[in-house]
Amino acid sequence: MSFGTAGLRSSMGAGFSHINDLTVIQSTQGMYHYLQRCFPDLRTRGVVVGYDTRGQATSASSSVRFAKLTAAVLLSKGVSIFLFSKYVPTPFVPYAVQKLGAVAGVMITASHNRKEDNGYKVYWENGAQITSPHDKEIVKCIEQSSEPWGDSWQENLSDSSPLTKDPLGEITRCYMEDLKSLCFHRHINMKTALKFVHTSFHGVGHDYVQAAFKVFGFAPPIPVPEQMDPDPEFSTVKCPNPEEGECVLELSLRLAKKEGARVVVATDPDADRLAVAELQDTGHWKVFTGNEMAALLGWWMFCCWERTCTNGADRRDVYMLATTVSSSILKAIATKEGFHFEDTLPGFKWIGNRVKILLDEGKTVLFAFEESIGFMCGTSVLEKDGVSTAVVVAEMAAFLDSNNVTLAQQLDKIYETYGYHISKTSYFTCYDPGTIRRIFERLRNYKSPKKYPEFCGPYGILHIRDVTTGYDSSQPNKKSVLLVTKNSQMVTFTFQNGCVATLRTSGTEPKIKYYAEMCGTPGRSDKSFLEEELKKVIDVLVKDFLEPSENGLIWRCA
Numbered sequence: 001m002s003f004g005t006a007g008l009r010s011s012m013g014a015g016f017s018h019i020n021d022l023t024v025i026q027s028t029q030g031m032y033h034y035l036q037r038c039f040p041d042l043r044t045r046g047v048v049v050g051y052d053t054r055g056q057a058t059s060a061s062s063s064v065r066f067a068k069l070t071a072a073v074l075l076s077k078g079v080s081i082f083l084f085s086k087y088v089p090t091p092f093v094p095y096a097v098q099k100l101g102a103v104a105g106v107m108i109t110a111s112h113n114r115k116e117d118n119g120y121k122v123y124w125e126n127g128a129q130i131t132s133p134h135d136k137e138i139v140k141c142i143e144q145s146s147e148p149w150g151d152s153w154q155e156n157l158s159d160s161s162p163l164t165k166d167p168l169g170e171i172t173r174c175y176m177e178d179l180k181s182l183c184f185h186r187h188i189n190m191k192t193a194l195k196f197v198h199t200s201f202h203g204v205g206h207d208y209v210q211a212a213f214k215v216f217g218f219a220p221p222i223p224v225p226e227q228m229d230p231d232p233e234f235s236t237v238k239c240p241n242p243e244e245g246e247c248v249l250e251l252s253l254r255l256a257k258k259e260g261a262r263v264v265v266a267t268d269p270d271a272d273r274l275a276v277a278e279l280q281d282t283g284h285w286k287v288f289t290g291n292e293m294a295a296l297l298g299w300w301m302f303c304c305w306e307r308t309c310t311n312g313a314d315r316r317d318v319y320m321l322a323t324t325v326s327s328s329i330l331k332a333i334a335t336k337e338g339f340h341f342e343d344t345l346p347g348f349k350w351i352g353n354r355v356k357i358l359l360d361e362g363k364t365v366l367f368a369f370e371e372s373i374g375f376m377c378g379t380s381v382l383e384k385d386g387v388s389t390a391v392v393v394a395e396m397a398a399f400l401d402s403n404n405v406t407l408a409q410q411l412d413k414i415y416e417t418y419g420y421h422i423s424k425t426s427y428f429t430c431y432d433p434g435t436i437r438r439i440f441e442r443l444r445n446y447k448s449p450k451k452y453p454e455f456c457g458p459y460g461i462l463h464i465r466d467v468t469t470g471y472d473s474s475q476p477n478k479k480s481v482l483l484v485t486k487n488s489q490m491v492t493f494t495f496q497n498g499c500v501a502t503l504r505t506s507g508t509e510p511k512i513k514y515y516a517e518m519c520g521t522p523g524r525s526d527k528s529f530l531e532e533e534l535k536k537v538i539d540v541l542v543k544d545f546l547e548p549s550e551n552g553l554i555w556r557c558a
Helices: 021-038 063-075 092-100 134-144 170-181 186-191 208-217 250-259 290-308 330-339 349-359 386-402 408-418 432-446 526-547
Strands: 005-013 049-053 079-082 104-108 117-124 196-199 262-269 274-279 285-287 320-325 340-344 363-370 373-375 421-427 459-466 490-495 502-507 512-520
Touching: 005 363, 021 049, 021 063, 021 134, 021 320, 049 063, 049 363, 063 079, 063 104, 063 117, 092 104, 092 117, 117 134, 134 363, 170 208, 170 386, 186 386, 196 208, 196 386, 208 349, 250 262, 250 274, 262 386, 274 386, 274 408, 285 421, 290 320, 290 330, 290 363, 290 373, 290 386, 290 408, 290 421, 320 330, 320 349, 330 340, 330 408, 340 349, 349 363, 349 373, 373 386, 386 408, 421 526, 432 490, 432 526, 459 526, 502 526, 512 526
Parallel strands: 049 079, 049 104, 196 262, 320 340, 320 363
Antiparallel strands: 005 117, 104 117, 262 274, 274 285, 363 373, 421 512, 459 490, 490 502, 502 512
């Protein structure tokens, strides 16, 4: 294993390429040495440790056991530990790091991955996921301290050590109090006839979403009974990822129809991401994509800021962010409304760290997102957060309902105002790293050495950006403005017809993802044309550049 998206993620099992007692201990020992080097006050400031509910069916491989071993390693060296006494949403760990002034945080979770997986996610003192050089330096320290210390195996050391504190009560209270800053229409929330269904996907979200709705003045959302309690087997879904859409939301949609609820919110197992569905007048459900929800949330957060900002507040100090593979709808809104938009490399580790820099410069950050249903409303947590987003979505829906407008209708109004942004994201599964390398090297040596393709089928290519190698044909010096990421594959094509498409590998799963978007101009967008053109580009992009049949790629719904 190597540090990917701010830490480690793999299947639970024996061996150095899997998550197990030994690799967790080795990782923590390496992290201790690096933290000791960076923070002279490490022992007193301490480290936050949280966990989800994975693997609880077998005590030898469970998130709580890995969390206790993480704590034991650090406690054995006299480091204060803030160990949650109960499973928590992933956002609670970075939130606690900032609130408690800790030097770092570790969250044991594999988020929405399959049940066999687990992970070790690391946050820095700023409350954001670690980036380079911290990840590389931790890896070096792990390699230099691979032999487990004698006390590192003491799983129950945290139960008796005076250096252990349980932050659950304090952090939950503070989090819910800070949540009030995102509530703008409590009087509407208290009166709304709109009903909501919530599913926690067998994960940690139920209690926390219930509490968040109470803070906003709502009646409790109706839970899906089969999915409200933690279940490491994820027994009612074929995969524990609400991003997959209607096929995995079946129970919640069925319950919503029965209860007369129009809106469904679904947090993933570690409650850092959120899917939203709304019942349409046709009787069908619309499951919003991450890009569509971002259009709604970006509009909402700006409107709420505009209504409540003090006199003299300068729009030029207001920011929204998104990853470069996400929709550019926020950029369109920012251009028209006069605030700033920035994009980052894929992954909330890049967003979180950039947001912290902006905050330190005195800027106001309203919203950030990544297209894979990860949203950050406000800046109490420098991480995507399904709990806060769920209740913000509920308030937005209640406000719109009080004006006889649905979420889907408002989305159309946003696109009519700022231009239709039609996007499509999907992926192929590939378990062979060699095949993935061949696919991307072929694009860099297309028909002749060191030549990128000039056409994809009949579509001319205007620009190519390859952040793996640092190449960008749109720049005068041909160098990418975005940071070079040599350990992951990512190539973006800008077509002459205006389509922008990216092929990249996932940082946490064996996937090749594609992202494509066509953008129209405000008030003059032909939605049908954009949809048809996008479909044609994607079809030829997949056929010519990925060659799924020849490379044995498995499409997401296969």
